[in-house]
Amino acid sequence: MFGLDEKTAMRYANSARALLEQATNSTLDEICSTRTQRERNHGRMTSTEAAAIALQDHAALWSMGEIRASDVVNAACDALVAGLDTPGLRMLAACTRAEADYYVHELLPAALDELDLAFYPVGSEAGQEAAARALAHRMLAGELTPREFTFRIHQRHGHALPLTERLAELADEYDILEYGNRTVDQVNAEVTAEARRLAAHPTVPAEPTDSPS
Numbered sequence: 001m002f003g004l005d006e007k008t009a010m011r012y013a014n015s016a017r018a019l020l021e022q023a024t025n026s027t028l029d030e031i032c033s034t035r036t037q038r039e040r041n042h043g044r045m046t047s048t049e050a051a052a053i054a055l056q057d058h059a060a061l062w063s064m065g066e067i068r069a070s071d072v073v074n075a076a077c078d079a080l081v082a083g084l085d086t087p088g089l090r091m092l093a094a095c096t097r098a099e100a101d102y103y104v105h106e107l108l109p110a111a112l113d114e115l116d117l118a119f120y121p122v123g124s125e126a127g128q129e130a131a132a133r134a135l136a137h138r139m140l141a142g143e144l145t146p147r148e149f150t151f152r153i154h155q156r157h158g159h160a161l162p163l164t165e166r167l168a169e170l171a172d173e174y175d176i177l178e179y180g181n182r183t184v185d186q187v188n189a190e191v192t193a194e195a196r197r198l199a200a201h202p203t204v205p206a207e208p209t210d211s212p213s
Contacts, residue, residue, distance in 0.1 A: 057134035
């Protein structure tokens, strides 16, 4: 068609096929590498301990209204995949997205109790602190920027929660950076230090209460 003999045309076709295969393999490698790095950064479950911590964090965040019930169900599924297994956890993981809003409040306390994890009642100070620690874990995993982290803390608690008082102050500092003598990097560094402090904070025992309604 282009004035090439059959042998030359075949050579060009084979060369093009080889280049296409090389490009495809390279793209797949890049996608897999990116996904692996992203999953590592986002704290994907690599052990039952990590899965338990993630489930605890999701429970605390849900109890404080930070995430949806379906997110808790997803965390329960991850926990099963990671190797945790109790009757309550199976029931929680079996909820569909449509069922989650109706049944998580009934199933979650029992599932956590079976795993020796804490259930925090809505509005409790222990629950607020647990949610703040969960947000700290997310920031340290790269899911929130330092500024987003302090904004969430300030929006939820203001300056009323002693555990996160310094973070609330740092949220205010972001708003006056242009008038002060500190840089964004300096404030980010202090926020990161505070997040590490919260992440290392011991788990507060659950307070006895009824399930949230």
